Amino acid sequence: MSPLTQSPSRLPRESAAEIEAAAAVWAARVDRGPLAPEEQSALDAWAAADPRRAGAYARAMAANAYFDQAAALGPNLRADAAPAWTRRRTFAAAGGAVAASLFGVVGANLLWTRGRIATPKGDVRRISLPEGSAVTLNTDTAIRPDFSASERRVELLRGEALFDVAHDPSRPFRVVADGVSVEAIGTSFTVRRHEDGAVEVIVRQGLVDVRRVGAASGVRLPAATASRVDSDQPILAKALSPEAVDKAMAWREGRLDLTGKTLAAAAAEFARYSDYEIRFEDPALGRLEVSGVYSISDPEGFARAAALSLGLFAEPGAGGVLISASAAS
Template sequence: MRLTSTPPTELRESAAAIEAAALAWAAKADRGPLSAEDQAALDAWAAVDARRAGAYARALAANAYLNRVSALGADYRPPRRTMGRRAIMTGGGALLAASLVGAVGYGVLQHRERIVTRLGDVRRVSLAEGSAITLNTDTVVRPELGRNERRILLSRGEALFDVAKDPSRLFVVVADAVRVRAVGTSFTVRLRDDGRVDVAVREGVVEVRRGDGPAIRLQAGDRQSVAADGAVATERLALETIERGMAWREGRLDLTGLTLGQAAAEFGRYADRPILIDDPEVARMKVAGVYNLSDPKGFATAAAMSLGLETTPTATGVRIGRVGGR
């Protein structure tokens, strides 16, 4: 597929609409080889916006690797078909990432059904009313779908919410004492171990409120952090930066702007092979780049080389330190 940028004069298509169309195309491709007419239509569709090809690759990854998986991990089955060169060239990176992460699955989320992802798993589910939730590693959500409100309880981890428009029923994500309200938008919510809640808006507008405090409106490109003590920090970012922060959906981790210590902690969210850093000065060194979530050792080796450090294997992971222990 030939990828082009979306002309600035065109109305920007929502991520939810793109992913819905991508799922439809992937389902059709999964039933058998596309006809020449269908292949041409798929090419034309993907050429309009680079996001479409990425969404199609992720949908193919889910179909090819875990279409028959209802329980994560142990029930993994190999792909049912061999992918053509065109699909491999377009979505190969996403497919590899999906298989390495361990679980990218699609299903329908029922009322009050508790959905859990284990360490290293990523899973996408759909609500019966049309919204979709993509759960990051070690995440727990539970929907409470009422007549006047669609409430999602996030008790652990991080999730991306692609919300179907329904003005008659509010869509609210509750993470600890923080409520995030949205109507027809796309955003992530992360509940950290220290009680801090991070919200990043990909599309549309959301309102964030802690307890009985005032509601703060965020729009696409805004990222906000609400500390356990109520302190709020908001920053305005480019949409490309917001998207890079969601690279975990494709099995990747964007470390731009992080310290080595922060990067090691992020990798720790996805694998039980820790990256250990004993020297505080080393932990404060800056890193950059995009890495595979399933390869913390590879990241540690690359980071050590670029920073003039060395790695030492441990019983369960790897340690990064100064050369010769200096």
């Protein structure tokens, strides 16, 4: 019996990666043409068995719709080109109420505008790409994909993303961010654009080549290696422990590992996910170091815990919290 048609009650709880993979298979099958009645019934049953499946399927179908549009436009893809949604892709594919709910999930979590895929502030989402790769977009992140027969290219316009690249030696996978090119064949790595113009790369698996756009050579990064590329500095590799790699990517699970960061740096990280401000009565307080793992959705909880551990005080107010050396009178 196919994994897509087994009874959910006979299977252990699926991981998020397994659900995304199955959703990609269903989306690819629907993309080839109308489903047979028994296939449609199997899809409906699969999507209804777990609410996570509906969201994964919606993201896979939306990605397919986007890349169909990109392929149709080819090299003439315009910055203002929006993805083509068809009735077959959004409603007939999943049938009735299930399809309607999927369309709502897509609209709420990802934005497809002007040839871009983006997440709003505070949201983290994974999408499947039609050639088998996947990308996880961190908060307030935007990418512009451009796939052709000879190359898979993604421009990171802002933010941070994890790329899980399907192996395809005939089509290199290249991420371009602020003048930096990161190329892989089949691997897993993150790329982040910092506000100061630096580009940070962390390799989880495989090998990637990092170079400045137009340069003849660069630096090859193996697994558990990072590089922060500044405009006026040579590209250097820094070895990381497996634990450090996991900590750097904790945002995929809605967490921030802030061990060893200053209060000011921690506040800046939380500002990426929320408009709730963490302020300091004295800038010197921001230079104190903190430790611990915190939810990206709870900046006030972090401020209270950090203040308590440092003998400080956290006073919530309108739109934020003030950390001070003494309690408010």
